[in-house]
Amino acid sequence: MLFTTTLSMLALAAQQEKDPDLATALTGTFTNEEQNYFEADAGREAPPWTGLRIAADDNGMTVTEIDKFGKALSAERTVTVNSGAEQDVITVDNCARNFERSDQGWAYARIQNRMACNQDWQIIRVTEDALTLRLADGTQTVLNRARDVECWAAVPKKAKKPDGSTDWLFVQKLNLHDQGGRVSVGGGESGAEEIILRMRAVHWPPPSTNRPSMVLYVHKPDNPERAVSYSWADINASRIGLNLRWMQASCTIKGAERASEITSDTFRG
Known part of the structure; x- marks a missing residue:
């Protein structure tokens, strides 16, 4: 007993x-x-x-x-x-x-x-x-x-460097989340156009046969509900990136892997 x-x-x-x-x-x-x-x-x-x-x-x-x-x-x-x-x-x-x-x-x-x-x-x-x-x-x-997400993003400044090459605004440790979280980059006195990053973990409802996906969107503030572009990855991916030439970004699910070590000094555009 x-x-x-x-x-x-x-x-x-x-x-x-x-x-x-x-x-x-x-x-x-x-x-x-x-x-x-x-x-x-x-x-x-x-x-x-x-x-x-x-x-x-x-x-x-x-x-x-x-x-x-x-x-x-x-x-x-x-x-x-x-x-x-x-x-x-x-x-x-x-x-x-x-x-x-x-x-x-x-x-x-x-x-x-x-x-x-x-x-x-x-x-x-x-x-x-x-x-x-x-x-x-x-x-x-x-x-x-939501899962916490950390991103870096780069947006070209309006003014070129003295040698005529592109001068990038590079920002790291941008914090958002994967349930529609957003973060703004640029604008104001930064010298670069403002963009908005948005993250979603998407599970399409039936009868859709689309696979669940991690999606990274880029928006502009004058039309915040319509994405200019986006990229996607498997729902279990820990990292997702986007390169449109006129902007770049990479986002990592916090805790899923080591955060990016790229900095403004090592970023090459």
Whole structure:
């Protein structure tokens, strides 16, 4: 009996170690870039583009609404997670909601407290890969977990070098993510035309037979929703590049491989 009990406890401990806890599953950057794009592409009404950054540190957890460039659109809200014997509770500011655990993640429990939460959105499902939100109008939207990306980019300056050759603006350690994240290069007093890089991890919905792909786009600010050009790679690729002669860029999934060591001194155009 003791041996059987010990085995059961070991199995439970191993399962708990394998399964992520709710706080870990919540932490990260999430956007509904894919749902927003494909709903509009199919001619259906798309949910508003939504991005959340949920961060954790020694002071606790916070959630911030962000735009496509990762800039904050709202003040930070406090997030707390409490785990019970049968249910977990997510509290955003003062709005507490119960969640039931399963092999597929955490789902909004049927039995809730009676507190009315006046919020633009509420989390109603959590998995390792995504969050589902219920919006204020009752519709739902799925926000996929993003992977952090680091890029370098080069754009020719308008003025040539004294010898008549191209003078490149080279910028490295550009940070974005693969769920529609964007970053601007050039413009202002840089002497180079402004461009915008955008990254997506694309999974085409049925009945499309297109293979999932990593896609790197380049946009111009006067038409930010239409790409000037793009390149793609296998969805499991750790790096993707683009060379259009008038601009170049290379992006690496953070942690997937060593970041590029190219610098403004070693870049040759």
